[in-house]
Amino acid sequence: MKDMKKVIFSFIIPLYNCADYIIEGVNSIIGMGRDDYEIILVDDGSKDYTEEVCKQLVEEYDQIIYLYQDNRGVSSARNNGTKEAKGEYVIFLDVDDTIDSIKMNELLDNILQFPDINIAIFGMSFDYYYRTQRYRREELIPPLVGDVGSEKWRLRVKELFETNSISSMCNKVIKKTALIDNNLQFREDMFFYEDLELSIRLLAKCDKVLFSDKVIYNYRQVEDEGNAGRRLLKIPNISDLAYKIEMAMDFFIKQQDGDTIRKQLDDVLVSLYMIWVREKICVSSVKEIAHIQDDFSEWINNHEFDLNDVQVKRALKICNTNPLYFKVSNRYYYLRHKIAIFLKSKGML
Numbered sequence: 001m002k003d004m005k006k007v008i009f010s011f012i013i014p015l016y017n018c019a020d021y022i023i024e025g026v027n028s029i030i031g032m033g034r035d036d037y038e039i040i041l042v043d044d045g046s047k048d049y050t051e052e053v054c055k056q057l058v059e060e061y062d063q064i065i066y067l068y069q070d071n072r073g074v075s076s077a078r079n080n081g082t083k084e085a086k087g088e089y090v091i092f093l094d095v096d097d098t099i100d101s102i103k104m105n106e107l108l109d110n111i112l113q114f115p116d117i118n119i120a121i122f123g124m125s126f127d128y129y130y131r132t133q134r135y136r137r138e139e140l141i142p143p144l145v146g147d148v149g150s151e152k153w154r155l156r157v158k159e160l161f162e163t164n165s166i167s168s169m170c171n172k173v174i175k176k177t178a179l180i181d182n183n184l185q186f187r188e189d190m191f192f193y194e195d196l197e198l199s200i201r202l203l204a205k206c207d208k209v210l211f212s213d214k215v216i217y218n219y220r221q222v223e224d225e226g227n228a229g230r231r232l233l234k235i236p237n238i239s240d241l242a243y244k245i246e247m248a249m250d251f252f253i254k255q256q257d258g259d260t261i262r263k264q265l266d267d268v269l270v271s272l273y274m275i276w277v278r279e280k281i282c283v284s285s286v287k288e289i290a291h292i293q294d295d296f297s298e299w300i301n302n303h304e305f306d307l308n309d310v311q312v313k314r315a316l317k318i319c320n321t322n323p324l325y326f327k328v329s330n331r332y333y334y335l336r337h338k339i340a341i342f343l344k345s346k347g348m349l
Helices: 019-030 050-060 074-084 101-111 150-162 176-180 194-204 227-232 238-256 259-281 286-301 309-320 323-345
Strands: 009-015 037-043 064-068 089-092 119-130 133-140 146-148 172-175 209-221
Touching: 009 019, 009 074, 019 037, 019 050, 019 101, 037 050, 037 074, 050 064, 064 074, 074 089, 074 176, 089 176, 101 119, 101 172, 101 209, 150 209, 150 259, 172 176, 194 238, 227 259, 238 259, 238 286, 259 286, 259 309, 286 309, 286 323
Parallel strands: 009 037, 009 089, 037 064, 119 209
Antiparallel strands: 089 172, 119 133, 119 172, 146 209
16 A cells, blocks of 8 residues: 555455445545555455446555455455454445444544453444435444443343344454454354354453444445345244354353353343244245244244243244234235335325
C-alpha cells in the first residue's frame, strides 16, 4: 500500500452477486477518514459484475484489497479474508449493510485505549425495506456499557442474546490474535447461524469485553420474510443445527466455568429452536411439517430442560397441532404480512 500508516483495522466484506451494494458499504467505511485500516473484499465466485466494481475500487483506493475464490460460501470467504488481514483487529461487514462512520471512528479510537481487551460489542439497527424504501427501523444495543469482566457479563448472557449482542459477528471489533491463537474460525459446514456459533466460542475465550451503547452497524432487512425458512429447508433436521449450537454452548460453559448460567443458555437454545421451527413450517409442505414436529419432539425429549409455562405451551403446540392447520394458517398470516408491509411502506399504518 502506498503512503499508508500501519494497518490496525481490517474490514472484511464477503461478496456474492451483489455488485449494486458494494460501493455504499465501502463508502461508509471510507467516510471515517482514517488511514490505519484496510478493506478486504472477498469475492465468493460472483457471476455478476462484482469483479469489475471491486477492481475499480482497488484502482481508486490504496487501502482496498480484492480477493477472488471459487464459490465456497460466506464462512469460507470470511475465513479467507481473516487469513489475509494485516490488521490487529478485524471487523466483519455484510455487503448490503453499512456502518455509522462517525460512531465507528470513535469506537476504534476507544478500543485502542484497552490493549488487554479482545473484543468490543456495539449496537446495531435493523432497517426493514419494501423494495427500495425503508419503512421501519429497530435498534438493539447491548445491556452493558464500558469494559466489563466475564464475572459480570456472563451472568447476563441471555440479555446479550436477546439484544443481538451475541448472535451477529458484524457488531464486533475483534482482536485477530483472539481468533488465530485459539484456532477459531467460521464453521464452513454451516450456512445458517454460523455467526452465533462462532460468537459463543469466541466469547468463551474472552475475559473483559468493551461494550458500547452506540448504534454503529446498520443491517438491511429485506422484505422477503420467507428467506430464513427456505434456508432451513436445506437442513433436513433442525436438531442437527441445534446440536452444533449446543456444542458451542458446552464449550462456553467449560471455558467460563459457567454451570451457574446453564439455565440461561438452555432458554436461549430452546427459544432458537422454536424460532427455527416456526420459520421452516412457514415454507414447508404438510408432510415436511410432520417431520419437523417429529424431529422437535425427539430433540426436546432427549433433553432435561427446565421449561417455563410459556415454553411448555409452545412446545405442546408444535408437537400436537395438526400439520394441515399449520399449513392453512401460514397462508393467512403470509397474506396479512404482505398487506401490512405494503401499507407501512405507503405510510398508511
